[in-house]
Amino acid sequence: MSAVTQPLAPRPAGGPAQSVRDSLVVAKRNLIRMTRIPEVVIFGLIQPIMFVVLFSYVFGGSMNIGGTTDPAVYREFLMAGIFAQTVTFATAGAGAGIADDMHKGLIDRFRSLPMSRGAVLTGRTLADLVQTALTLLVLAIVALLVGWRIHEGLPKALGAFGLLLLLGYAFTWIGALIGLSVRTPEAATSGGLVWLFPVTFISNAFVDSSQMTPWLRHIADWNPFSATVQACRELFGNPGVSTSPAWPMQHAVWASLIWSVLIIVAFRTLSVRKYRNATA
Numbered sequence: 001m002s003a004v005t006q007p008l009a010p011r012p013a014g015g016p017a018q019s020v021r022d023s024l025v026v027a028k029r030n031l032i033r034m035t036r037i038p039e040v041v042i043f044g045l046i047q048p049i050m051f052v053v054l055f056s057y058v059f060g061g062s063m064n065i066g067g068t069t070d071p072a073v074y075r076e077f078l079m080a081g082i083f084a085q086t087v088t089f090a091t092a093g094a095g096a097g098i099a100d101d102m103h104k105g106l107i108d109r110f111r112s113l114p115m116s117r118g119a120v121l122t123g124r125t126l127a128d129l130v131q132t133a134l135t136l137l138v139l140a141i142v143a144l145l146v147g148w149r150i151h152e153g154l155p156k157a158l159g160a161f162g163l164l165l166l167l168g169y170a171f172t173w174i175g176a177l178i179g180l181s182v183r184t185p186e187a188a189t190s191g192g193l194v195w196l197f198p199v200t201f202i203s204n205a206f207v208d209s210s211q212m213t214p215w216l217r218h219i220a221d222w223n224p225f226s227a228t229v230q231a232c233r234e235l236f237g238n239p240g241v242s243t244s245p246a247w248p249m250q251h252a253v254w255a256s257l258i259w260s261v262l263i264i265v266a267f268r269t270l271s272v273r274k275y276r277n278a279t280a
Contacts, residue, residue: 019116026110026123030097031130041131044093048086048139055082055206056146065208065240072147077240079148080160080232081205084225086139087132087168088200091175092192094128098179099188118272125172132168136161151237160235163256167228170260173267180274204242205229221246224259231256 034041056075063074098121110120140161150157179188202219203209203226209217220226221244230252233241248255 019119019122022115022119023122023126025115026119027126027130028123030124030127034127034131041134044090044131045135045138047089048082048135049142051082051085052079052139052142052146059206063207073239075147076149076238077233078206079143080229080236080238081200081203082143083136083139083161083164083232084167084205084229085200086135087164088171088196088225089193090128090132090135090168091171091178091196092189093175094125094172095175095177095179095182095188095192096185097128098124098176099182100185102180103184118268118275121173121176121268121271121275125169125176128172129165129169133165136164148238152235156235156237159253160232163228163231163235163253163260166260167224167256170263170267173264173271176271177267177274180271199223199225203229204240208240209242209244217244218246221249224256224263227252227255227259 055078056071059074063069063077065073065077101120101124175188175192178191179185182188182191202216203223204220205225209220209226212220221242226242227248230242230249233239234252242249244250248259
């Protein structure tokens with residue numbers, strides 16, 4: 001009797017070029033999907049705008065920044081933190097989107113195609129990065145309307161926004177891992193927010209870390225989120241730049257780059273491995 005030949009799943013052509021092409025195709029698919037669900041984009045824009053208005057006008061006169069409680073000073077201090085919070089909160093949406101694709105079996109259909117295994121996740125994170133960039137653009141316009149200004153020139157400001165997008169992209173990979181590790185999109189949303197609150201609030205984003213207790217200040221100064229906020233304040237020329245002797249505060253731009261790259265490398269590796277096991 002002749003042996004029955006089992007059909008094999010198609011293999012990708014291989015190579016970095018194939019991976020890039022596949023990732024861009026998946027990114028395009030997700031961007032088209034976002035345009036067909038405009039309420040997701042709209043609500044994603046409204047939330048950070050509400051944070052700007054609420055923090056600026058509710059807490060503006062009660063925060064001591066550089067020895068003054070001038071609300072205008074606090075608004076400029078605040079914006080780097082709001083920008084960073086906005087890009088990191090996109091993590092929850094990324095995790096929920098991947099969990100939804102897993103739940104509906106879409107990931108398994110992608111897996112049956114001759115495409116790079118990491119392209120599904122990379123494409124999703126790239127699409128989220130585009131949405132985050134759009135949100136940052138709108139948020140920057142709102143910030144200008146409430147009194148925030150750039151004092152160090154456009155090139156440095158663009159560098160600051162680049163660091164913000166890199167941080168957001170890095171944290172999106174954490175969201176991807178969470179989305180692959182839970183069973184429902186609702187669980188991914190909750191799981192994506194639980195850890196973000198301590199990361200964003202135990203930092204220099206909304207208050208000067210020098211006003212914290214020593215042990216809490218040490219955590220805040222070494223928080224990757226704080227490094228990006230400090231770097232943005234330096235590049236924007238905004239008040240409230242920390243004088244802490246901690247290395248990330250003294251070399252904030254380099255610390256922000258290093259933290260973001262390390263997070264991307266670590267969590268992309270874990271996410272791709274989890275993706276292969278979860279869909280095997």
